[in-house]
Amino acid sequence: MSEAQSTPKLPGILCLTDKCDRPESELFIGLKKKGFPLAVLANPDGANYERLHRAGLIAGPMALRNRFDKEGTAAIRKELETGRYDVVHAFNPRALACALRASRGVSVKIVAYRGVIGNISYLNPESWITFLHPRVDLIVSVADAIRDYLASLRFLWMRLRPSKLVTVYKGHDLSWYRDTPADLREFDIPADAFTVCCTGRDVPRKGFDVLIDALARLPPDVVIHLLLVGDLDRNEAVRQQVQTLSHPERVHFTGFRRDAPALAAASDVFVLPSKEREGLPRAVIEAMSYGVAPIVTDVGGMPELVESGVSGLVVPPADSQALSAALLELYHDRGRLKQMGQNARRRIETNFHTSQTVEQMGMIYCKLMGQN
Numbered sequence: 001m002s003e004a005q006s007t008p009k010l011p012g013i014l015c016l017t018d019k020c021d022r023p024e025s026e027l028f029i030g031l032k033k034k035g036f037p038l039a040v041l042a043n044p045d046g047a048n049y050e051r052l053h054r055a056g057l058i059a060g061p062m063a064l065r066n067r068f069d070k071e072g073t074a075a076i077r078k079e080l081e082t083g084r085y086d087v088v089h090a091f092n093p094r095a096l097a098c099a100l101r102a103s104r105g106v107s108v109k110i111v112a113y114r115g116v117i118g119n120i121s122y123l124n125p126e127s128w129i130t131f132l133h134p135r136v137d138l139i140v141s142v143a144d145a146i147r148d149y150l151a152s153l154r155f156l157w158m159r160l161r162p163s164k165l166v167t168v169y170k171g172h173d174l175s176w177y178r179d180t181p182a183d184l185r186e187f188d189i190p191a192d193a194f195t196v197c198c199t200g201r202d203v204p205r206k207g208f209d210v211l212i213d214a215l216a217r218l219p220p221d222v223v224i225h226l227l228l229v230g231d232l233d234r235n236e237a238v239r240q241q242v243q244t245l246s247h248p249e250r251v252h253f254t255g256f257r258r259d260a261p262a263l264a265a266a267s268d269v270f271v272l273p274s275k276e277r278e279g280l281p282r283a284v285i286e287a288m289s290y291g292v293a294p295i296v297t298d299v300g301g302m303p304e305l306v307e308s309g310v311s312g313l314v315v316p317p318a319d320s321q322a323l324s325a326a327l328l329e330l331y332h333d334r335g336r337l338k339q340m341g342q343n344a345r346r347r348i349e350t351n352f353h354t355s356q357t358v359e360q361m362g363m364i365y366c367k368l369m370g371q372n
Contacts, residue, residue, distance in 0.1 A: 011086035011369045012037040014079060014108075016095035018064065019046030021282070023170045023354060024091060029055050030358030036365065037084065041075060067097035067129065076102035086369055087111060089140075093130045100133050109137045109368050115170075115279040117146050117300050122155030132160075138368060140361075141167050142279045143301025166364060169304075170280055171357030174349050177289040181266035182259060187252040189225045194331055197267035197292075199229040199260050199283040200274075207273035207297065208232060212241050212251070213320035214273075214327060222331060226251045227267060229260050265290035268337065269330055274299045275317045281305075285352065288312070288344035293337050295326045305352075311343040 013036055015028060020040075025048040031038050032055065039059035040052055052058050059079050064072040076099055080088070088103060089111040090096035096112050103110065112131055120127045131139060131150070139160070141147040147165045189195055200206040208228070215226060232238055233253035242251045257263060260283065264270050270287035271294070272278075278300030285305065287294055294312040296302040308314035313329070315322040330337045366372070 010036050011365050011371070012084045013039075013087045013089060013365060014059070014076075014085040015040045015089045015091065016062070016076065016099055017041070017091040018043045018095070020048055020052075020091065022048065022176055023172055023282075023357070024048075025052055026173070026354045027171065027357055027361060028052060028057050030354060031362060032057060034358060034362050036362060039079070039084075041079065064094040064098060067094045067126070069094065069098055073098040073102045080106045080108065087365055089113070093126075096130045096133075096136070100129065100135055103135070110135055111364075111368070112136050112139045113142075114139055114146055114150065115142045116277050117149045117279070118277045120150070120153060122153065122158055137164070138364070139165055140364070141165065142170050143167060143304050145301045145304065146279055168357060168360045168364070169352050171354030172285055172289060172348055172352055173354050174289055174345065177261060177265075177286060179259065179262040179265060181290070182262040184225075184227070184263075184266050187227065187254065189227070189252065193225045194223065194269075195225045195227055195267040196269045196271055196327065197227045197229060197264045197287070198271045198273070199264060200232070200272065202231045202235050205274060205276050207275045207318065208235075208238050209241060210275070210318055210320045210323060211271060211273045212238065212245070214323035215251070216245055217320060217324035218328060220246065222328065224250065224327065224331065227254060227263060228252065229254045229257055229263055231256050261286040261290065264292055267292055269293055269295060269327065271295045271323070271327075272302070273297055273317075273323060274302070276300075278302055280352075285348060289348050291341040291345040293330060293340035293344055295323065295330070297323075305347075306344070307347065310340070311347045312340055 028040055040057045041059055041062040043063040044061040062072050062075050087109045088099050090099045091113045120131050144167050147167045150160055150165050233255045242248045264287040270292045272284050274297050280301045284294050294306050296306050297317040298314050299317050303314050306312035313326045315326050
C-alpha cells in the first residue's frame with residue numbers, strides 16, 4: 001500500500017471569525033503548519049488580518065454586521081460550495097448563525113466556540129439559531145466552567161449531550177509579551193509606590209465598585225495606588241465613589257489604552273473583581289505572562305487559570321472585605337508576592353501554551369470526522 005493510500009486525509013476546515021486576536025491567529029497558523037487544509041474568512045480591519053493573509057490562510061474578507069447578514073452568509077455558502085471543507089468552525093455567535101444558514105444541504109460538521117458564561121437559554125429564540133441549533137455538532141468552551149454551564153441547561157426533556165461539549169484553553173506564548181513596562185510616573189504614581197492594576201470594559205459585572213470599596217477598607221497606613229485601565233473614565237458613578245475615599249488622588253483613570261499590557265507589567269498586582277460571566281480573561285493572562293501576581297474572583301474560568309495561594313489569589317465575588325484582605329496580604333509579604341508572580345508566569349508557559357491548543361484542536365477535528 002502506498003503512503004498516500006495509508007495516510008488518512010486530514011479534514012478541511014473553514015474558520016469563521018471577526019477581528020481575531022493573537023491566540024486565535026496562532027491557532028490557525030499552527031494548524032496549517034500541522035498540515036490541516038485550513039482557510040479563514042475574517043474581518044479585513046482586524047490587526048492580524050494581513051498576517052493571516054501572508055500565511056496563505058485568508059479565503060476572503062468577511063465583516064458580519066449581525067446574525068442575519070446576507071452578504072456574509074452568501075460568502076460562506078460560496079466557499080462551502082467549493083467542496084474543500086469537512087468542518088466549519090465559527091468563533092462568534094454571528095458567524096455561527098450565518099454558517100448554519102449557509103451550510104443547509106452541505107455535508108459539513110459545525111463547530112461553535114463559546115468564551116463566556118450566560119445568555120443561552122432554551123426559552124431564548126436567538127439561542128436556537130446559534131448554540132442550541134440541532135445541527136451544531138460540537139461546542140468548544142474556553143474553560144471547564146463554561147462547559148459545565150452549557151451542560152446544566154435544561155428545559156423539559158431537552159439538554160445538550162455531554163459528548164457535544166469539550167474544553168480547549170486558549171493558548172498563549174510568553175514570547176508575545178515583551179513590552180517594556182510602562183513608566184507610571186505619567187499618572188503621578190511614585191516610582192516606589194505599591195500599584196494595583198485593573199483592566200476592563202465599563203460594564204457592571206466587572207465589579208469595579210467592589211474593588212473601590214475594598215480600598216476603602218484598607219488600614220490608613222497602607223498606601224496603595226490603583227490604576228483603572230479602560231473606558232471606565234466615563235463612568236460618573238465610579239468617579240463619585242472614588243471621591244468618597246480618604247485618598248481619591250491614589251486612583252488613576254487612564255482611559256482606553258493600547259499599551260494596557262505594559263501598564264499591567266509595571267504594576268505589583270493585577271486585580272479582576274468580576275461578579276459573573278467570565279471565561280479566561282485575556283487581561284489576567286497578559287498580566288501573569290509578565291510575572292504579575294493576580295487577584296481574581298471565583299467566577300467562570302478564573303479559578304482554572306489562577307491556582308489560589310500558588311500563582312495568585314482567588315476570592316469570592318462581590319466580597320470587598322475578602323478582596324481587601326487579599327490586597328493587604330500581598331502588600332505586607334513582598335517575598336510571597338514575587339514568588340506568586342513567578343509562578344503565574346510559569347503557569348501560562350506550562351498549562352496555557354499555544355502549542356497545546358493547536359494539538360488539542362487538531363485531535364478534535366480528526367475525531368469529529370471519525371479519524372484516529
